[in-house]
Amino acid sequence: MTADLTGPVSPAIPRSARTGPAAASITLAQVSKRFGDNEVLHGVDLTVRPGEFVALVGPSGAGKSTLLRLLNGGHLPTAGTVEVLGRNPAACSRRDLRELRTRIGFVFQQFGLVGRLTAMENVLMGALGSLAMPRYGIMTYPRRLRDQAVENLERVGLLEQRFQRCDTLSGGQQQRVAIARMLMQQAELVLADEPVASLDPAASISVLQTLKKLSAEDGFTVVCSLHQVDLALAVSDRVVAVRGGQFIMDTPTAATTEQDIRAVYAEHGSR
Amino acid sequence: MLATPTRPDARSAPPGTAPRPPRIPAATWAIPLFYLGVTLFGMWWIDIRPGAIAAGLGDIARLLDRMVPPTTGPVPSLLTLVVETLWIAIAGTGIAAILSVPLSAAAASTYTGPRWVQWLCRALIVVTRAVPSLVFAIIFVRIFGLGPLAGALAVSVHSIGMIGKMMTDVFEEQSPQPREAIAATGATRVQAFFATTMTRALPQVSSFVLYRLDINIRASAVLGLVGAGGIGVALQTAIGSLDYRRAAGIIIVIIVLLMVLELVSFLVQRSLAEHSDTSTASQVFVPGKDAATPGWSTARGARALGVAAAVALFLAALSTLSIPFDRLARAGENAGALLSGFVPPVFTMDIAYGIFESVLMALTATSFGVVIGLIIAVLSTDHLVRARALGGALRAAVVVIRGVPDIIYALVFVAALGLGPFAGFLALAISCSALAAKFFTDALQNIDPAPLRALEAVGAGRLQAFVSGVWPQFVPSFIGNSLFTSDLALRESAVLGIVGAGGIGFLLQESVASVDYQTTAGILIGLVAVVVALEQLARWARRKVI
Numbered sequence: 056m057t058a059d060l061t062g063p064v065s066p067a068i069p070r071s072a073r074t075g076p077a078a079a080s081i082t083l084a085q086v087s088k089r090f091g092d093n094e095v096l097h098g099v100d101l102t103v104r105p106g107e108f109v110a111l112v113g114p115s116g117a118g119k120s121t122l123l124r125l126l127n128g129g130h131l132p133t134a135g136t137v138e139v140l141g142r143n144p145a146a147c148s149r150r151d152l153r154e155l156r157t158r159i160g161f162v163f164q165q166f167g168l169v170g171r172l173t174a175m176e177n178v179l180m181g182a183l184g185s186l187a188m189p190r191y192g193i194m195t196y197p198r199r200l201r202d203q204a205v206e207n208l209e210r211v212g213l214l215e216q217r218f219q220r221c222d223t224l225s226g227g228q229q230q231r232v233a234i235a236r237m238l239m240q241q242a243e244l245v246l247a248d249e250p251v252a253s254l255d256p257a258a259s260i261s262v263l264q265t266l267k268k269l270s271a272e273d274g275f276t277v278v279c280s281l282h283q284v285d286l287a288l289a290v291s292d293r294v295v296a297v298r299g300g301q302f303i304m305d306t307p308t309a310a311t312t313e314q315d316i317r318a319v320y321a322e323h324g325s326r
Numbered sequence: 327m328l329a330t331p332t333r334p335d336a337r338s339a340p341p342g343t344a345p346r347p348p349r350i351p352a353a354t355w356a357i358p359l360f361y362l363g364v365t366l367f368g369m370w371w372i373d374i375r376p377g378a379i380a381a382g383l384g385d386i387a388r389l390l391d392r393m394v395p396p397t398t399g400p401v402p403s404l405l406t407l408v409v410e411t412l413w414i415a416i417a418g419t420g421i422a423a424i425l426s427v428p429l430s431a432a433a434a435s436t437y438t439g440p441r442w443v444q445w446l447c448r449a450l451i452v453v454t455r456a457v458p459s460l461v462f463a464i465i466f467v468r469i470f471g472l473g474p475l476a477g478a479l480a481v482s483v484h485s486i487g488m489i490g491k492m493m494t495d496v497f498e499e500q501s502p503q504p505r506e507a508i509a510a511t512g513a514t515r516v517q518a519f520f521a522t523t524m525t526r527a528l529p530q531v532s533s534f535v536l537y538r539l540d541i542n543i544r545a546s547a548v549l550g551l552v553g554a555g556g557i558g559v560a561l562q563t564a565i566g567s568l569d570y571r572r573a574a575g576i577i578i579v580i581i582v583l584l585m586v587l588e589l590v591s592f593l594v595q596r597s598l599a600e601h602s603d604t605s606t607a608s609q610v611f612v613p614g615k616d617a618a619t620p621g622w623s624t625a626r627g628a629r630a631l632g633v634a635a636a637v638a639l640f641l642a643a644l645s646t647l648s649i650p651f652d653r654l655a656r657a658g659e660n661a662g663a664l665l666s667g668f669v670p671p672v673f674t675m676d677i678a679y680g681i682f683e684s685v686l687m688a689l690t691a692t693s694f695g696v697v698i699g700l701i702i703a704v705l706s707t708d709h710l711v712r713a714r715a716l717g718g719a720l721r722a723a724v725v726v727i728r729g730v731p732d733i734i735y736a737l738v739f740v741a742a743l744g745l746g747p748f749a750g751f752l753a754l755a756i757s758c759s760a761l762a763a764k765f766f767t768d769a770l771q772n773i774d775p776a777p778l779r780a781l782e783a784v785g786a787g788r789l790q791a792f793v794s795g796v797w798p799q800f801v802p803s804f805i806g807n808s809l810f811t812s813d814l815a816l817r818e819s820a821v822l823g824i825v826g827a828g829g830i831g832f833l834l835q836e837s838v839a840s841v842d843y844q845t846t847a848g849i850l851i852g853l854v855a856v857v858v859a860l861e862q863l864a865r866w867a868r869r870k871v872i
């Protein structure tokens with residue numbers, strides 16, 4: 056079903072190839088994060104290899120969003136070191152951090168679209184990090200980026216809707232627009248925070264499969280928090296379970312059963 | 327008792343508890359009582375007696391007699407001034423709209439830059455909101471010389487406060503997700519602001535700016551009274567030379583101009599409302615010559631034309647201001663002298679007296695205006711009084727009376743009755759009546775008529791039905807709108823002294839004219855403090871009631 060969404064895409068050279076095959080996309084070493092008196096993450100370690108699709112599961116309040124924000128410099132760790140795409144966000148100047156962020160896509164539960172603008176305009180905004188000035192309106196973006204926006208909308212299956220207001224699209228379509236916007240960054244790493252939590256089951260699986268397919272084609276790494284067990288097992292290469300600010304499970308998806316993950320959510324879980 | 331169940335009371339008793347009569351907030355009776363007290367004192371201070379009003383009517387009749395037949399003098403020069411009035415308003419509003427954007431972005435609670443920048447921007451918005459355009463005009467005429475430049479700047483500085491306040495509120499109400507999403511792509515804060523915050527605010531901001539333009543045209547019509555250009559210059563000349571027939575002619579020209587604009591603004595607003603309906607259609611653009619280029623439809627053409635026309639008008643308005651580049655160095659010197667003359671500000675008893683008189687005039691006039699406005703509103707609300715012809719006539723009269731700037735009423739009353747707060751009080755009472763009548767009519771139209779009909783059905787009299795069926799629903803908006811009216815009246819009453827109608831305006835103009843800038847500074851500080859304090863008080867009271 057998703058096979059012919061591809062369109063005229065240039066043959067994908069994994070972007071991660073630039074940094075060399077050995078370099079990890081993400082390395083966390085003994086990372087803790089504290090908000091006031093509340094320590095949310097307690098000294099976690101994690102290595103994510105380029106091209107991996109990692110599902111982050113765990114009950115609400117476990118620290119998944121906090122972890123993802125640590126990865127794009129939205130939060131800085133209280134202790135330990137974070138290395139993302141070869142950079143340490145804590146050591147970046149504001150300018151360097153912006154540069155790093157252009158290489159990291161972020162997909163949100165709430166989409167973060169401007170509802171009164173068209174899908175095309177929202178997608179083009181994904182390229183702002185590579186431009187110098189503010190823009191207003193489709194025609195203020197260079198031809199090259201407009202063509203790229205059309206191509207990305209086609210890849211998520213929304214070519215026809217490109218001139219439609221985003222607030223008139225369905226939830227699943229809106230998340231696809233947000234994914235097309237993310238594609239404009241040609242990111243090496245994509246972080247997704249509960250990207251399908253606001254969608255119905257059919258739209259959820261279809262949006263996640265699109266994300267999976269794009270990551271396989273373009274070779275970007277994905278860390279995606281999810282709370283539906285079946286979805287995590289369906290799309291990921293590896294499942295990392297967070298609970299109480301610690302990783303209580305980290306296994307290849309092929310070797311993980313639903314029971315394993317359900318245990319993570321159980322009232323009095325293992326460990 | 328019959329009306330109690332229909333009263334829209336948010337704090338109705340939870341189910342299961344014994345019904346208690348709803349608690350009436352203390353503010354509901356304390357505020358009217360406060361106004362009553364101030365009004366009685368104000369009537370004594372300003373010397374408002376039925377006899378004085380009757381005698382005044384005779385004087386006004388004699389003045390009107392000297393005004394007929396009105397003449398306009400040479401028409402072309404008058405038309406030039408009319409056009410200049412419009413340019414002043416357009417330039418001033420445009421400048422304010424542009425400058426408000428960065429100011430509001432920094433003043434909003436979502437701003438992440440240095441705290442002191444945020445507080446500076448907030449302070450600028452509060453101060454420029456509190457000081458009326460005419461006061462800025464007096465100061466800018468001193469800096470830039472006579473003419474429309476001073477007028478346009480005066481209009482724009484006051485509007486910065488008004489538009490800035492509104493924009494800040496709009497920015498703060500927005501959900502943060504889109505801005506965060508764009509910031510996460512590595513865009514700069516400025517890029518993220520324009521892409522998400524500003525684009526979302528645009529519909530509300532543009533309709534508010536149009537509304538402000540409407541108000542600024544009224545304001546520009548009287549800036550000439552202090553030499554800041556526009557049609558008011560001709561009025562000032564005519565009155566200065568005691569040529570009352572010509573003054574009457576010019577006043578009529580101003581009223582006609584404002585009526586025409588009222589109509590234009592009504593038509594523009596209606597077409598904008600219709601346009602916003604069509605623009606909610608899901609397809610914003612039709613397909614263009616290729617997939618990445620939107621095509622041209624009538625709607626897009628109309629949008630582009632509207633924007634181009636607005637930009638062209640603004641640029642044309644700027645070009646007519648004839649900025650005196652040769653004298654700009656002088657202006658810098660003047661501004662420097664003025665600002666350094668401000669320190670240290672002096673506060674004298676005269677200043678306190680003037681501000682006190684302004685407040686008293688405003689509050690007393692509000693009380694009279696609210697009572698008269700209520701009567702007019704009841705008479706012109708169809709479902710209360712079934713007299714369509716009377717209602718229509720009253721509503722038309724309110725529109726005309728509201729169209730005339732307060733200071734023109736004040737001019738006429740000063741000419742008829744002599745200098746002093748009585749003239750100012752009368753002018754404010756007229757404008758407050760019209761304003762309150764408009765607010766109250768709107769509120770009464772929106773009241774649920776069911777309780778009224780029910781009471782009439784059980785045989786209650788007209789007055790009984792009104793008191794039990796309408797009044798309880800109406801009280802919150804009555805008090806809220808009354809407070810808002812007195813808020814506007816206070817700003818107006820601060821400038822009426824310019825034409826000798828009492829209050830602080832006279833001393834303010836005198837202090838600038840006699841280069842006593844320390845007093846000017848004292849007055850400005852006092853005025854801002856009082857306006858802001860009363861505004862906060864009114865806001866607090868409104869929250870208590872609504």
Ligand SMILES: Nc1ncnc2c1ncn2[C@@H]1O[C@H](COP(=O)(O)OP(=O)(O)O)[C@@H](O)[C@H]1O
Nearest residue numbers: 090093095113114115116117118119120121122
């Ligand atoms: N900015 C913040 N300030 C203070 N506490 C926070 C902040 N962000 C998250 N927390 C706290 O951290 C804990 C984990 O939150 P979060 O990472 O959002 O969990 P999850 O995404 O797994 O539901 C919660 O207890 C939350 O209250």
Ligand SMILES: [Mg+2]
Nearest residue numbers: 119120248249
């Ligand atoms: Mg979360």
